[in-house]
Amino acid sequence: MNEIEGNGSGEEWSFETSLIVSDASREWLRLRIKQLRQFPEIKKELTSEKLSEQCKDPAVTAQTIHGFIREDSQALNDRSHQDLVRYIWNNHWGTDQWQKEGAAREPAALFHALTHFLGTHQQSLSELSREAPGLYTVWAPSLHLPGKYTKGMLSIRHDEDTGAVEVTETHVFTGWDNTASLKEEFCGFLIKKSRHYVMFTRRRGGQSGPPRLTIIDNTLSDQAQIVVMQGMVTGCYGANVLFSSPIYIERTQVSTDELTKTLDITDDIPESVKMKLKISFSDNVIRF
Structure with a gap:
């Protein structure tokens, strides 16, 4: 089990566990976004600009997200962490299930x-x-x-x-x-x-x-x-x-x-x- 798949306690990450703000869940979120950005078909939905739009805190900008992903800064408050976790899981990106959905994700x-x-x-x-x-x-x-x-x-x-x-x-x-x-x-x-x-x-x-x-x-x-x-x-x-x-x-x-x-x-x-x-x-x- 790798860093993306596990939460350090021997259990797989779930929506509930990743929603709890901790050093481990912050690292999971950071690594998950990096991993998902490797897929061209969804990369545009995971830019720093797009992710900042998911955060209800107006102080969170694309630069804030950029710093969080690059580990230059930990300046991502608890509320924004949870906003991004919800965005990831609501799009079925918390696991690799989205890849199995294939054509089912097309609008029509x-x-x-x-x-x-x-x-x-x-x-x-x-x-x-x-x-x-x-x-x-x-x-x-x-x-x-x-x-x-x-x-x-x-x-x-x-x-x-x-x-x-x-x-x-x-x-x-x-x-x-x-x-x-x-x-x-x-x-x-x-x-x-x-x-x-x-x-x-x-x-x-x-x-x-x-x-x-x-x-x-x-x-x-x-x-x-x-x-x-x-x-x-x-x-x-x-x-x-x-x-x-x-x-x-x-x-x-x-x-x-x-x-x-x-x-x-x-x-x-x-x-x-x-x-x-x-x-x-x-x-x-x-x-x-």
Whole structure:
């Protein structure tokens, strides 16, 4: 076991042990960064400038990191040590697991893996990239204020370089009645299997929490473009709430800026949309 792999006590380094600030963990961090910089594919993510950006302490500069790596200086405070440890482990660089992930680390890997797993035909992929891109209004029951509805925004785009169909879903609460405002953004991919569409998303920026899954089982198209999507979304809200709810998505012709201004939790929902968000419950089964 070498200096990178061990912590001096006969145990392998883990996230928890490397997070504890000590002379040994500082040496592990220094040597780990040096070792990782030898790989051209990730070297740019480990420059002194990039590492300094991961530190919440504004006093930590690229020169600070440079001095730490070269052992010219030990001037890396405990908080910044832990910031860099989290950066290393969050990118799976704490061990050599990242090398085994290979193509899975590519930005659009999940899109292609899901379409392959589901056996989606090329015709369906071509239809998806042609009929889905655009800007949509999203309606769903509110989890934050039960009894009300969220008016959100869904942007769908086809990345011609990767072939993936990407989605970004945005929900806003403006914070009326002296309550704090909130904004949630989920990003991910849209895939198609037969007549069904599936969105697989996570919170933007890789924030903690499980993914959300949206399944669309009813669509309306006009001139080879989807104009309406209806289905259900399931995921977690907060720390412990597992939910499933109906969702209604409608293509809009307004600009992104215009639509963004109208996003909120509201009672002002078209009656026709409200009816489409009705569900039934029988024999312990929720039907959308």
